[in-house]
Amino acid sequence: MTSDKELGNLSGSYALNGLDAADLAEFETHLQQSHATRDEVTELTDTAVLLGLATRPVQPSAGLKASIMDQLDAHPQLPVAASSAAGASSASVATAAFESPAGRKAQARWFTRPVTALAAVAAAIALFVGGGVVTTSLAQNSFAQQQADQLAAINSADDAQRASVDLADGGTATLVWSNTLLSSALIVDGLAPLPADRTYELWYINDAGARPAGTFGVAGSGSTWRVLDGTMKAGDTVGVTVEPRGGSDAPTTDPVVVIASA
Amino acid sequence: MLELVPGERNVSDPASETPASRLQELLARVGRGDRQAFSALYDEMAPRVLGLVTRLLRDPAQSEEVTQEIFLEIWQTSSRFDPNKGGASTWILTMTHRRAVDRVRASQASRDRDVKVGIRDLDADYDHVAESVEVRIEHERVEKAMARLTDMQRQAITLSYYGGYSNSEVAEILSVPIGTIKTRIRDGMIRLRDEMGVAS
Numbered sequence: 001m002t003s004d005k006e007l008g009n010l011s012g013s014y015a016l017n018g019l020d021a022a023d024l025a026e027f028e029t030h031l032q033q034s035h036a037t038r039d040e041v042t043e044l045t046d047t048a049v050l051l052g053l054a055t056r057p058v059q060p061s062a063g064l065k066a067s068i069m070d071q072l073d074a075h076p077q078l079p080v081a082a083s084s085a086a087g088a089s090s091a092s093v094a095t096a097a098f099e100s101p102a103g104r105k106a107q108a109r110w111f112t113r114p115v116t117a118l119a120a121v122a123a124a125i126a127l128f129v130g131g132g133v134v135t136t137s138l139a140q141n142s143f144a145q146q147q148a149d150q151l152a153a154i155n156s157a158d159d160a161q162r163a164s165v166d167l168a169d170g171g172t173a174t175l176v177w178s179n180t181l182l183s184s185a186l187i188v189d190g191l192a193p194l195p196a197d198r199t200y201e202l203w204y205i206n207d208a209g210a211r212p213a214g215t216f217g218v219a220g221s222g223s224t225w226r227v228l229d230g231t232m233k234a235g236d237t238v239g240v241t242v243e244p245r246g247g248s249d250a251p252t253t254d255p256v257v258v259i260a261s262a
Numbered sequence: 263m264l265e266l267v268p269g270e271r272n273v274s275d276p277a278s279e280t281p282a283s284r285l286q287e288l289l290a291r292v293g294r295g296d297r298q299a300f301s302a303l304y305d306e307m308a309p310r311v312l313g314l315v316t317r318l319l320r321d322p323a324q325s326e327e328v329t330q331e332i333f334l335e336i337w338q339t340s341s342r343f344d345p346n347k348g349g350a351s352t353w354i355l356t357m358t359h360r361r362a363v364d365r366v367r368a369s370q371a372s373r374d375r376d377v378k379v380g381i382r383d384l385d386a387d388y389d390h391v392a393e394s395v396e397v398r399i400e401h402e403r404v405e406k407a408m409a410r411l412t413d414m415q416r417q418a419i420t421l422s423y424y425g426g427y428s429n430s431e432v433a434e435i436l437s438v439p440i441g442t443i444k445t446r447i448r449d450g451m452i453r454l455r456d457e458m459g460v461a462s
Contacts, residue, residue, distance in 0.1 A: 012448030013429050017363040018422035020430050040452075045356060047455040051423050052355040054404035055317045057309035057397060064326050065304055068333045069297070075334045077295055078341050 015044035175259040187225040235262040285350035293340035318362040366426035407457035415450030
């Protein structure tokens with residue numbers, strides 16, 4: 001296993017697309033965990049763009065544009081992923097994880113990653129929640145991409161399990177988890193949007209108490225999903241409470257969702 | 263043959279928006295399926311995209327082919343571009359470099375690439391003919407910053423970015439351990455960042 005320090009050393013090569021395949025996989029995993037590295041990569045990528053802009057422009061042949069324009073019909077555009085409301089809620093979730101300006105820029109930058117992973121995740125979610133649930137929550141920003149990667153990992157784990165519960169006001173919540181990855185994700189449908197000064201907060205709960213596991217908001221459709229922060233312990237129950245904006249250290253209200261993983 | 267692009271556009275027109283915000287606006291419109299905006303975006307960016315791709319691939323026909331793939335990708339994925347969160351040219355140039363490197367690595371011809379092509383100076387591609395002011399300023403800025411690097415930093419970064427070589431290839435070319443290459447590239451990129459005042 002490569003140490004974090006050695007991995008951090010790869011940021012320059014990553015920005016230049018110079019990493020060999022094995023390093024690339026390991027570094028991208030590291031990127032998801034290190035805000036500092038992500039900030040640095042963002043700045044070094046901007047620097048690399050300046051190297052690109054310093055090359056001599058070359059005028060394309062006359063036929064190239066016509067050829068491209070002719071092919072637009074055969075290359076359908078990806079649908080706009082996020083409604084503005086969904087984007088706003090994702091942004092508020094993301095703020096906690098990306099405090100610095102570079103971090104916010106870094107998360108936005110992840111939209112340059114291939115979108116196929118997102119499409120695959122959307123298909124996977126549709127499989128296990130019955131389809132149509134997450135369309136508004138797949139915001140194509142870095143945070144969503146990162147979350148999507150994690151969700152894909154959980155969902156494709158050999159020991160992936162899931163459990164669903166009906167919510168009091170008619171929606172459903174589904175927990176997907178992997179005990180080997182020590183990780184879980186919650187998918188909700190029909191959860192009421194909250195006023196601006198409130199947020200939904202996730203908790204891992206066991207005999208020792210409740211551990212905060214991140215906050216999230218829902219857009220008008222009431223549908224979204226979120227990979228929980230922190231480490232899941234086998235047998236944990238996952239809960240969701242309504243908390244003041246920014247979240248609480250311990251639950252201050254009764255849970256609106258409770259799903260046992262055992 | 264390759265030609266230089268015409269001089270700077272719209273600079274004398276006080277009513278025109280800044281190029282950066284204009285590009286962002288164009289890309290946002292492309293994301294909503296606006297073909298006219300796509301056409302304008304192409305006119306604006308294609309010489310830049312093709313210029314960078316050609317720097318890596320050398321072969322004009324192959325470079326145009328990759329440029330076509332890049333613009334179709336821009337068309338398809340522009341709906342996911344958020345103009346509030348990053349520059350349009352950064353988005354496009356980052357995609358461009360990645361696709362050019364993909365092609366370099368996939369291409370059998372890359373095995374035969376002349377190492378000297380990779381390590382020659384950034385300036386070698388320039389014959390000091392008249393350029394648009396904008397391009398010349400950008401070029402000089404990079405050239406000046408590059409001059410502040412150590413030889414090995416500069417060679418490793420040039421091979422990597424303009425040559426499309428991977429770390430292990432750069433290590434082989436320069437006969438230096440790969441760990442050293444990684445460190446030199448990172449140190450050099452941080453130096454360039456600071457020299458050129460790139461900040462988030």
